[in-house]
Amino acid sequence: MAMEPYPQSAQAEVVKPPPTSVGVLGWIKDNLFNGYFNSLLTIVTLFFLYKIVPPFVRWAFIDSVWCPDCAEACKKAAGACWSIITSNIRFIIFGFYPYAEQWRPLIAMFLLFGLIYYSSKNKNWKKSLIYVWIVGLFVMGVLMKGGLFGLTSVESTKWGGLPLTLLLSVFGLTAAYPLGVILALGRRSKMPGIRWMSILYIELIRGVPLISLLFMSSIIFPLFLPEGVTINKILRAQVAIILFTAAYIAEVVRGGLQGIPKGQYEAAESLGLNYVLTMRLVILPQALKIVIPPTVSILISAFKDTSLVVIIALWDLMKTTQSVLSHPKWMGFSPEAYIFLAILYFLGCFSMSNYSRKLERELSQGEER
Amino acid sequence: MNLKGTHPAPEPYLKEIEKVPFWLDPKWRAVIYQIGVFCMVGLLAYYLVSNTIANLQRQHIATGFGFLHKEASFEIGESLIPYSAASTYGRALLVGALNTIKVSFIGIILTLFLGTFIGIARLSSNWLVSKLAGIYIEAMQDVPVLLQLFFWYAIFYETLPSPRQALHPVRGLFLSNRGVALPVPASIPAYKYMLLAFLSACVAAYFLKKWARKRQEETGKIFPVFITSTVMLLGFPLVTWLLFGAPIEIDTPELVGFNFKGGIMLSPEFIALLMGLVLYTAAFVAEVVRAGIQSVSKGQKEAAMALGLKPSYVLNLVILPQAMRVIIPPLTSQMLNLTKNSSLAVAIGFPDFVSVANTCINQTGQAVEGVALIMAVYLIFSLSTSVFMNWYNKKTALVER
Numbered sequence: 189m190a191m192e193p194y195p196q197s198a199q200a201e202v203v204k205p206p207p208t209s210v211g212v213l214g215w216i217k218d219n220l221f222n223g224y225f226n227s228l229l230t231i232v233t234l235f236f237l238y239k240i241v242p243p244f245v246r247w248a249f250i251d252s253v254w255c256p257d258c259a260e261a262c263k264k265a266a267g268a269c270w271s272i273i274t275s276n277i278r279f280i281i282f283g284f285y286p287y288a289e290q291w292r293p294l295i296a297m298f299l300l301f302g303l304i305y306y307s308s309k310n311k312n313w314k315k316s317l318i319y320v321w322i323v324g325l326f327v328m329g330v331l332m333k334g335g336l337f338g339l340t341s342v343e344s345t346k347w348g349g350l351p352l353t354l355l356l357s358v359f360g361l362t363a364a365y366p367l368g369v370i371l372a373l374g375r376r377s378k379m380p381g382i383r384w385m386s387i388l389y390i391e392l393i394r395g396v397p398l399i400s401l402l403f404m405s406s407i408i409f410p411l412f413l414p415e416g417v418t419i420n421k422i423l424r425a426q427v428a429i430i431l432f433t434a435a436y437i438a439e440v441v442r443g444g445l446q447g448i449p450k451g452q453y454e455a456a457e458s459l460g461l462n463y464v465l466t467m468r469l470v471i472l473p474q475a476l477k478i479v480i481p482p483t484v485s486i487l488i489s490a491f492k493d494t495s496l497v498v499i500i501a502l503w504d505l506m507k508t509t510q511s512v513l514s515h516p517k518w519m520g521f522s523p524e525a526y527i528f529l530a531i532l533y534f535l536g537c538f539s540m541s542n543y544s545r546k547l548e549r550e551l552s553q554g555e556e557r
Numbered sequence: 558m559n560l561k562g563t564h565p566a567p568e569p570y571l572k573e574i575e576k577v578p579f580w581l582d583p584k585w586r587a588v589i590y591q592i593g594v595f596c597m598v599g600l601l602a603y604y605l606v607s608n609t610i611a612n613l614q615r616q617h618i619a620t621g622f623g624f625l626h627k628e629a630s631f632e633i634g635e636s637l638i639p640y641s642a643a644s645t646y647g648r649a650l651l652v653g654a655l656n657t658i659k660v661s662f663i664g665i666i667l668t669l670f671l672g673t674f675i676g677i678a679r680l681s682s683n684w685l686v687s688k689l690a691g692i693y694i695e696a697m698q699d700v701p702v703l704l705q706l707f708f709w710y711a712i713f714y715e716t717l718p719s720p721r722q723a724l725h726p727v728r729g730l731f732l733s734n735r736g737v738a739l740p741v742p743a744s745i746p747a748y749k750y751m752l753l754a755f756l757s758a759c760v761a762a763y764f765l766k767k768w769a770r771k772r773q774e775e776t777g778k779i780f781p782v783f784i785t786s787t788v789m790l791l792g793f794p795l796v797t798w799l800l801f802g803a804p805i806e807i808d809t810p811e812l813v814g815f816n817f818k819g820g821i822m823l824s825p826e827f828i829a830l831l832m833g834l835v836l837y838t839a840a841f842v843a844e845v846v847r848a849g850i851q852s853v854s855k856g857q858k859e860a861a862m863a864l865g866l867k868p869s870y871v872l873n874l875v876i877l878p879q880a881m882r883v884i885i886p887p888l889t890s891q892m893l894n895l896t897k898n899s900s901l902a903v904a905i906g907f908p909d910f911v912s913v914a915n916t917c918i919n920q921t922g923q924a925v926e927g928v929a930l931i932m933a934v935y936l937i938f939s940l941s942t943s944v945f946m947n948w949y950n951k952k953t954a955l956v957e958r
Contacts, residue, residue: 219684226683233685381591385598392932395939397897399911400931407924411612412605492701499703499904506704522711530700530708537699 283348348503368437444475653913672842849884
């Protein structure tokens with residue numbers, strides 16, 4: 189409804205709102221000083237920020253040492269020694285990967301980021317995406333391993349750092365996803381034997397910490413295999429992460445399956461579809477769409493959880509950093525190194541969780557008509 | 558009316574149905590599928606177990622839990638029960654389990670307080686406080702807990718001075734790279750009776766609450782339970798203390814030689830583990846609390862206020878009971894997560910169950926039994942929690958008309 193302009197006579201003066209209720213001042217009054225308690229809270233908080241932030245900025249930026257290979261200058265400086273990062277960045281990121289060949293994991297990583305970015309767009313969610321991923325993963329594998337197209341072969345025992353962390357989490361999720369869907373279907377199956385086996389598996393895995401599975405992979409897996417057969421340590425840890433993640437995915441997918449109304453099952457049945465077709469064409473496409481946001485949070489925890497492989501002595505990001513820290517030259521600069529790692533992990537997780545929130549909004553917009 | 562005449566006899570029709578071959582009958586098919594899956598799982602298990610047994614025999618590794626009675630011959634840094642290197646493996650594992658329970662129990666209590674506080678701060682109408690809480694939640698959730706443990710541990714042993722130059726902010730408190738030394742009340746009978754008095758006050762408060770609720774349902778009169786219980790909880794120990802003549806005896810730590818004597822000493826490993834777990838889990842708890850409070854629709858609060866209830870009754874009788882129903886299930890899973898994450902103690906050398914079990918595995922070589930024990934202990938924790946959760950869910954489930 190359009191408002192009629194107020195008839196302004198010469199006498200009527202337009203009275204402006206008081207300056208304390210509009211603009212910056214109004215905002216400050218409304219959000220920081222509305223009431224005694226909030227005013228006190230603001231002042232106390234500001235005091236603590238004043239005590240903490242300036243010294244931290246001083247330590248991290250003003251008094252800090254940035255130049256590569258300045259271990260001596262670091263010992264004298266009062267601030268942070270970022271030199272530990274700038275000097276060792278390539279070892280921290282790539283581990284023992286041959287120095288001259290480190291462009292290969294770098295390209296593989298960018299390929300992965302590009303793929304993830306490409307798949308994050310709704311309009312690219314087609315069947316062809318699966319083929320794009322298969323080709324992409326294959327190219328990444330070739331880049332990492334070598335031995336083809338004139339690339340020198342690099343043993344997987346030399347893989348380390350960030351590529352290893354990404355490898356464990358991305359492969360962990362992609363391989364765990366089908367397994368998780370099967371377990372979720374098993375848990376909702378009408379056959380008691382299969383249902384109980386799925387429940388047993390899911391609850392067993394969710395009840396134990398990941399570290400116990402990793403111990404199992406590093407100490408007990410070799411015992412499971414017949415004499416003479418050995419499996420690479422990275423692959424064993426990868427299997428443990430897959431088995432672990434699958435149980436969590438199963439629970440998320442089960443939530444999605446429960447969210448599908450019964451009418452959908454009945455409609456599919458009345459069309460004469462059998463179980464496999466019902467699931468493939470009617471139920472799963474809907475259920476899996478609902479659970480995309482929680483799946484992203486599983487990817488986030490998988491990404492964080494890969495840091496645990498340091499305990500079974502795999503050379504992931506954490507282990508390469510610790511090995512730099514154990515060097516006499518760089519001893520005592522752990523806070524700086526760990527803060528750098530924390531920023532790396534934070535960037536990864538934060539962009540994923542932001543994306544999951546955005547997706548949740550977009551998907552729920554489709555529901556609300 | 559005779560229906561028999563209108564319908565033909567059904568027998569031949571039924572016979573045709575019975576003729577369906579059993580491999581097309583859903584019932585039989587289900588049985589066959591299940592037998593098939595069981596056989597596959599059974600074969601896989603048989604293959605793995607037979608390989609394992611063969612490998613163990615070839616490597617001359619003993620099997621069974623007999624090692625639990627053998628001498629452990631390794632020291633454990635901190636223990637709640639008497640333990641020495643001459644004790645058995647079984648006792649060493651018990652020490653580890655108790656340490657896990659200790660750190661989880663203290664961690665859960667601290668997490669609940671910190672998490673609730675941050676969750677409420679996130680909902681504050683104060684922009685600064687709410688944003689800071691948001692930053693805290695996001696930053697803590699997005700950094701792996703193991704990295705946080707390493708960070709706090711490094712802060713302890715790298716930036717704090719040796720016991721000789723220990724930081725000494727207040728009397729009796731020492732911060733050094735050997736840990737934190739705290740004063741504790743000396744163990745004199747008066748304090749023990751005060752503890753007893755406090756426990757009896759807890760029991761009395763529980764029954765008071767039951768009685769007050771019953772009375773309220775029968776007569777509608779409201780008894781000031783909260784104030785009375787607080788007075789009892791503080792008053793009982795205070796009266797006991799006065800009856801004993803108000804003794805003050807505190808065991809303060811003092812620097813003797815290279816270490817502290819008296820008080821209690823918290824190791825850097827313990828504090829780093831506790832800090833990492835609490836700060837990390839509190840971020841998740843804060844989100845749970847925030848979501849729970851926001852889940853109660855505004856109309857509920859407005860309706861309660863329209864009825865003329867006091868603000869404290871609005872909170873206690875209307876908002877909290879509904880918010881708790883949403884909060885409790887994810888909260889329990891966070892508590893369980895904290896307990897499971899306490900297994901990361903092995904990375905910084907705190908002797909929890911996993912790290913003691915790991916030492917046992919390294920010494921005896923009996924990896925299968927060791928890992929099985931780890932899994933069993935954590936399964937007991939989770940199963941008992943989920944039994945409790947089911948009971949609680951049943952108790953608080955929404956009763957619909």
